[in-house]
Structures are given as C-alpha cells and as structure tokens.
Amino acid sequence: MQALTTDTDGGVVDALLEQTARFCAREVDARAIDAAAQIPSAVLEGLGALGLFGVTLPEAHGGAGLSLADACRVVEVLARFDRSVAVSVGLHLGLGTRGLVRYGTPAQHARWLPALASGACVAAFSTTEPGAGSDLSALRTTATEDGERLRVSGEKSYVTNGAFAGLFTVAVSTPGLGGAQRGQSLLLVEPTDAGFAVQREEHKLGLKGSSTTGLLFDDATLPRDRLLGEPGQGARMLQHILSWGRTLMSAGCCGGAAFAIDKALAHTAQRTQFGRPLAALDVVQERLARLRARHFAMEALVMATAAQADDDALATHSLAAKVFCSEGAGFVADEALQLHGALGFIEDTGLALVVRDVRVTRIFEGANDVLLTHLGQSELLRLATKPVDAGAPALDRALADFARALHDTHRLRIFRAPRLLHALGAATQWVMASRAATARAHHTMQPTHLALAQLVEQEARSAVSRAAAVTADAAVFQQALGLERLGVTP
Amino acid sequence: MTTDIDARVIHLIAQLVPVKEKDIKPEQRLRDDLGMDSVSSMELLSMLAEDFELDVGIEDVADVHTVAATIELVKVFLAKKAA
Known part of the structure; x- marks a missing residue:
C-alpha cells in the first residue's frame, strides 16, 4: 500500500521514513513484543537514535521541528510494523509533548525538551x-x-x-x-x-x-x-492537545490497516480456490477494492486534518479522522482476517494481532460515540454559519438537508438530543472522508485513485441515507429494553 | 441596572463555565473571557431556550458572543413571546 505523503520537507522526511522502515524491519518483532507484553529497550533506544522522539519538538531543543503531517507519516510507518511501538511514540509526539511545546515557558522548555527530543525521557x-x-x-x-x-x-x-x-x-x-x-x-x-x-x-x-x-x-x-x-484554562489547551493526539492516532490506524490490506492482497493473489486465485473471483475483488477505498479515504482524511492551521478546524477534522480511521481500521483488519479463512484466525498470520491492537482505537482518546455527538454539534454550527449553496456537490447538499431537517424540527433543543446528533456526526465523518478522498484523487488524477474515491462517495451516500432515517422517537428502544425492569427512568 | 432576567441568564452561564457567578459580567465574551467553545455556547443557548421557553433557532444566535448579547437575546424573544 502507498504511504501517507506530505508536501513539506519531503526529502528529509522521506529519508527518515526509509531509515525507520529499515530499522523496524530489522529490529521490531510484533509477535515477540505481544508475547512479552513489552517493547525491548533496544528498540526504544534505536528509535531515539533515529530521532523519532524529537520529530515534532523544536529544533532549538534538539528536535526536528517537523509538522503534524510529517509526524503522522512517521507514526503510520511504525504502525505497519507494530501498533504498540506506534502508540508509544505517537503518544509522546502528540498528547505527551504538544502541551509543553505550545504552552510551556522558556524555562520549562529548557528543562525538559532536550531529553524528550532524544528519547532519554519519554512523555x-x-x-x-x-x-x-x-x-x-x-x-x-x-x-x-x-x-x-x-x-x-x-x-x-x-x-x-x-x-x-x-x-x-x-x-x-x-x-x-x-x-x-x-x-x-x-x-x-x-x-x-x-x-x-x-x-x-x-x-x-x-x-x-x-x-x-x-x-x-x-x-x-x-x-x-x-x-x-x-x-x-486547561479546557482550551486540551482542545488543541487532544486534536494533535487524535490525528496521530488516526495515522496509526492507517498503518495498521495498510498492513492488513497488504496481507489480504498477497494471500488472495496466491491462494487458489476452484482452480483460480481468490483475487480472480469478483466477490473477492469487490471486497478488496472496498478495503482499499476505505484505507485511501482514511489516509486522505488524516492528511487533510493535519493540514488544518486553525485550531477549531483542526479540532473538528480530528474528531472525524479519529472516528473514521478507528472504525475503518477495525473494518479492514476484520475483513482481511476473513479473506484469509481459517488461516486468519491463527496468530502466525499476524492479522489476529492487528484485530486485537486496533480495537481500542474506537475507545481511547474519546469514545467514538461521544465524539460523533460532538461532530454532529459542530456540523450543525458550521451549516448555520456557512450554508451549502445549490451548486455544491450532491453529497454536501444531502448532508445539509439532513442537518436542516433536524434543526427545523427540534430548533436549539437539538443540542440536547445526543442520539440525533450522533446520527448527524456519523453521516458527517463519511462526507468529510469522501471530500478528502475526492480531493486527493483529483490532485493525483491517477485512474486507481479516481475509482477509489468513487467507491468512497458511494459509501458516503449510503451513510447519509442511513443516518437521515433516524427518528427522535426512542419509545421502541425503551420498550425493547424494558427499562422499568432495570430500574432506569427514561 | 441588573434585572431578574440578567441574574437568571448569568446563573445559567455559571453552570457551564469555569468562572464564579459573581465574576461574570455583561461585557465578557463567552469564548475569550469565559472559556466556552462553540459547542458549549450552543448548549448554553439551548438551556436558555428551554428555561425561558423560547423558540430560538441557530440562525438567531449566530451573533451572540457576549454575556450582554445573551441577555439581550433572551429579552427580545421574551418580548416576542409576550406580543
């Protein structure tokens, strides 16, 4: 699978990524790390020697001063080899040090950043x-x-x-x-x-x-x-720090998904059934294409997110990226395992480990259900200040129609209706991913990319239709649950 | 002059922001002075609409950025309701 790409410091970052991939191929054994429940200190020291712990830290204190987008590329490569390593480094670069870098005093910088940049101190x-x-x-x-x-x-x-x-x-x-x-x-x-x-x-x-x-x-x-x-003022600082953390975590999801897709492509090309490779069967081709489309959109959304300079835009994009990429990684890993048949269930294949590793990404750094509600709120506000015009793409208009219908029915009370906001958020993440995928495809104009973007748009349309079918009436859920029996008041 | 409406609005704002009720002033900005973000501002306005039983839409609150503007919004919609 193609890796994430950025426009900045391309040569420097490309060289770093190549070194990182070579180091990981040589030194990182994901199954051994899983079995020992520990990353060998030699691996952490090696990553430090490569400069990975200082990627986003200021050059004045020993870091590389690279961008969030570049750090995403590093985390994505690490996650292809091992998600535990990617999470440990990604956490350090994002949640662990971002607050200190952005809000720290000169004295605080001088005291901690040099050791953090070298990896002698992990955050x-x-x-x-x-x-x-x-x-x-x-x-x-x-x-x-x-x-x-x-x-x-x-x-x-x-x-x-x-x-x-x-x-x-x-x-x-x-x-x-x-x-x-x-x-x-x-x-x-x-x-x-x-x-x-x-x-x-x-x-x-x-x-x-x-x-x-x-x-x-x-x-x-x-x-x-x-x-x-x-x-x-912690809440305001946290918004920025969490946005960085979610974006880097999303990049890790891309890496895990890329590993799983590579495995699925290799296996279905080599495995023969009914006298033909699995990949020659149309039903398998469709599934592989949908996996690639999802991954293509995940990467596009991560890069679009990391490019946001404005804090509010970064916050909204990072919500969508975190949910879309974590759900996507789970979907891709599970499908790749399925395409391996019984072999996928065996640890040696490496897919069982990916399934286990990516599961938590739907939970940590903000549970997806909570984040979707926030994303729904953000989308309502965005549409209130920037209405979608008649010339906008059909997908944007469909989402705007859904949001408008929710608002017209519930007025400001919509902000206190989590299930409806959740549905709007679910539709919004797909539309944002489709927008990013389309922009990426139009940038490269590669026929494969255009086809992948087309598949993403199809799925986004389905997602908006599903979400728009939501109703405010929760009586059937309450009846099905028998809340009175559970002692819960609706 | 502080009215009952002013006090009720400020009391509701104090439920959502990290500032003491007595320190909330009309001239303060919801975002820069009181630490609210766009979403929590909407939650506040939603609470106000419910508390005062007002039919307010998002388009009505687009320019509400200060405590004074919030109070004014409530007064305008209460007057509309009474008319």
Missing part, C-alpha cells in the same frame, strides 16, 4: 479518571494552592507510557485557580514527585507491548512552576 499524558472517561468537566483529581506549592489529590487511569515515562502532562481540576470557579489546569509531573506514584501495569486485549498504568496523587506536592500554560 505521557493523562486526563481519564476512574469516574470520568470522556467527560473532562467531571475531573475529580484536584490541585489546590498551598503557598508557593500545589497540593494534588486524586487518581488517574489508562495512562499510555505510564510505566517508563519521565514526564506526565496531567489535567486536573483547579477550582478558584486563575479566578476560575470550575476551571481545569494542566500540570507537569515527574515520577519522583513527592506523593505521586505510578500504579500497576494493566493487562489488555491488544497493544500489549505498550504500557498502560494508573496514577495516584496522594496529597502530592508540586512547585507552582509545574503549572503548564494559564491556570484555569
């Missing part, structure tokens, strides 16, 4: 808590002022890179800090800070080589200069 990031998953406004880990220090108490969960990180960016509730009654702030935490402890390693379905731990703040004390950015 982690934490928002999720046992009682607050995707709801950032419900954070219970709290930091309060105590003279020149901050006292922090609470618990965090599912922290990637937790076991070996040297720096954690942690979102906490800071009532009153910076004049904000219910504000959140970001803190920079080191493993040796008093009262702070990394909890045990979680046992997971996939991504076993990556580290996932909890964090405990037991009346931890931190100097006040560990505050990152403006106190009380």
Whole structure:
C-alpha cells in the first residue's frame, strides 16, 4: 500500500521514513513484543537514535521541528510494523509533548525538551479518571494552592507510557485557580514527585507491548512552576492537545490497516480456490477494492486534518479522522482476517494481532460515540454559519438537508438530543472522508485513485441515507429494553 | 441596572463555565473571557431556550458572543413571546 505523503520537507522526511522502515524491519518483532507484553529497550533506544522522539519538538531543543503531517507519516510507518511501538511514540509526539511545546515557558522548555527530543525521557499524558472517561468537566483529581506549592489529590487511569515515562502532562481540576470557579489546569509531573506514584501495569486485549498504568496523587506536592500554560484554562489547551493526539492516532490506524490490506492482497493473489486465485473471483475483488477505498479515504482524511492551521478546524477534522480511521481500521483488519479463512484466525498470520491492537482505537482518546455527538454539534454550527449553496456537490447538499431537517424540527433543543446528533456526526465523518478522498484523487488524477474515491462517495451516500432515517422517537428502544425492569427512568 | 432576567441568564452561564457567578459580567465574551467553545455556547443557548421557553433557532444566535448579547437575546424573544 502507498504511504501517507506530505508536501513539506519531503526529502528529509522521506529519508527518515526509509531509515525507520529499515530499522523496524530489522529490529521490531510484533509477535515477540505481544508475547512479552513489552517493547525491548533496544528498540526504544534505536528509535531515539533515529530521532523519532524529537520529530515534532523544536529544533532549538534538539528536535526536528517537523509538522503534524510529517509526524503522522512517521507514526503510520511504525504502525505497519507494530501498533504498540506506534502508540508509544505517537503518544509522546502528540498528547505527551504538544502541551509543553505550545504552552510551556522558556524555562520549562529548557528543562525538559532536550531529553524528550532524544528519547532519554519519554512523555505521557493523562486526563481519564476512574469516574470520568470522556467527560473532562467531571475531573475529580484536584490541585489546590498551598503557598508557593500545589497540593494534588486524586487518581488517574489508562495512562499510555505510564510505566517508563519521565514526564506526565496531567489535567486536573483547579477550582478558584486563575479566578476560575470550575476551571481545569494542566500540570507537569515527574515520577519522583513527592506523593505521586505510578500504579500497576494493566493487562489488555491488544497493544500489549505498550504500557498502560494508573496514577495516584496522594496529597502530592508540586512547585507552582509545574503549572503548564494559564491556570484555569486547561479546557482550551486540551482542545488543541487532544486534536494533535487524535490525528496521530488516526495515522496509526492507517498503518495498521495498510498492513492488513497488504496481507489480504498477497494471500488472495496466491491462494487458489476452484482452480483460480481468490483475487480472480469478483466477490473477492469487490471486497478488496472496498478495503482499499476505505484505507485511501482514511489516509486522505488524516492528511487533510493535519493540514488544518486553525485550531477549531483542526479540532473538528480530528474528531472525524479519529472516528473514521478507528472504525475503518477495525473494518479492514476484520475483513482481511476473513479473506484469509481459517488461516486468519491463527496468530502466525499476524492479522489476529492487528484485530486485537486496533480495537481500542474506537475507545481511547474519546469514545467514538461521544465524539460523533460532538461532530454532529459542530456540523450543525458550521451549516448555520456557512450554508451549502445549490451548486455544491450532491453529497454536501444531502448532508445539509439532513442537518436542516433536524434543526427545523427540534430548533436549539437539538443540542440536547445526543442520539440525533450522533446520527448527524456519523453521516458527517463519511462526507468529510469522501471530500478528502475526492480531493486527493483529483490532485493525483491517477485512474486507481479516481475509482477509489468513487467507491468512497458511494459509501458516503449510503451513510447519509442511513443516518437521515433516524427518528427522535426512542419509545421502541425503551420498550425493547424494558427499562422499568432495570430500574432506569427514561 | 441588573434585572431578574440578567441574574437568571448569568446563573445559567455559571453552570457551564469555569468562572464564579459573581465574576461574570455583561461585557465578557463567552469564548475569550469565559472559556466556552462553540459547542458549549450552543448548549448554553439551548438551556436558555428551554428555561425561558423560547423558540430560538441557530440562525438567531449566530451573533451572540457576549454575556450582554445573551441577555439581550433572551429579552427580545421574551418580548416576542409576550406580543
């Protein structure tokens, strides 16, 4: 499969990607990493020597100063070889260091960035808590002022890179800090800070080589200069940081899907059934073509997302990319396994591992169902300020008609109707992916790309039609569930 | 002069933003001063429409960027409802 491409620093990045692919082919054994549930330190050191931990960090502090789009290309290549490695590096480049790079003071930069750029120090990031998953406004880990220090108490969960990180960016509730009654702030935490402890390693379905731990703040004390950015403005900073994280995670999904498609193409070309290779059967051809189309759209949407300079546009695009690519990776991995028949169920093929690895991408960094609701909200707002004109492509008009119908029926109450917003978000991600795929195909004008974009548009039309069939009436669901028996009030 | 409507609107805004109710002023911008984003602004306006029983659409709130404009919107739609 063709890799992600960008226009910037092409030569430098291409060379880095070639070196990375060669290193991974030589040193990264995905099955061994899965079996040991650990990435060998030699692999992490080798990635550090290649400069991968500094890809997005400023050149002044030892990084390469490359763009989000370039970092996506790196993560995509890593994910073709091993998703645990891709997640560990991608987390470091995005969620782990983006806040420090963008909002850190010169003193904070000087203190941590050099080691982060070399890979001597790996970064982690934490928002999720046992009682607050995707709801950032419900954070219970709290930091309060105590003279020149901050006292922090609470618990965090599912922290990637937790076991070996040297720096954690942690979102906490800071009532009153910076004049904000219910504000959140970001803190920079080191493993040796008093009262702070990394909890045990979680046992997971996939991504076993990556580290996932909890964090405990037991009346931890931190100097006040560990505050990152403006106190009380954590929500705004998080929007930007999470956008980067979701985009890089989406690129990882592209890499996992590319691996699975390569496997499926090779197997169906070589495996003979009924006297012909599987790939000669029209039913198999259609399935392979749809896998390639989905992957083509995933890559196009990631690149379109990474190219967004405006924070709001990046946030909206990253929502769509995260959902579309994680759902797409799951679909592609499952279909590729199916095309292998019983062989796909055997670990040696490598597809069972991809299926297990990509499953969590629909959950972490914002559960897809929550993100689709946010995407539906964003699309309603976009259409309110930028109506679609009669000359727009049919797909855009179909989506706009659906959104308009929802609004005309429910008015502003639509913003408090998650199921309808979810349906609009589901349609929106497909339309955005189709737009990106079409633009990519028109840019290259390759016949294969034009055909792939056509297949994506067909699926996007179906997605809009399915979503537009949603109704506000939830009575049948409530009746089917027997909510009264469960003691739940509708 | 602060009215009951002003106070009710500010009370609802305080449910959604990281700023103390007493510190919310009419001249403040929902986004830059109060930390709201476009989506939470819409949630606020949706809450207001429900609380005051107003028939407000997205097109009516496109230019509502401040606390004062939010209060004014509620007053205009209450007057329309009463007319």
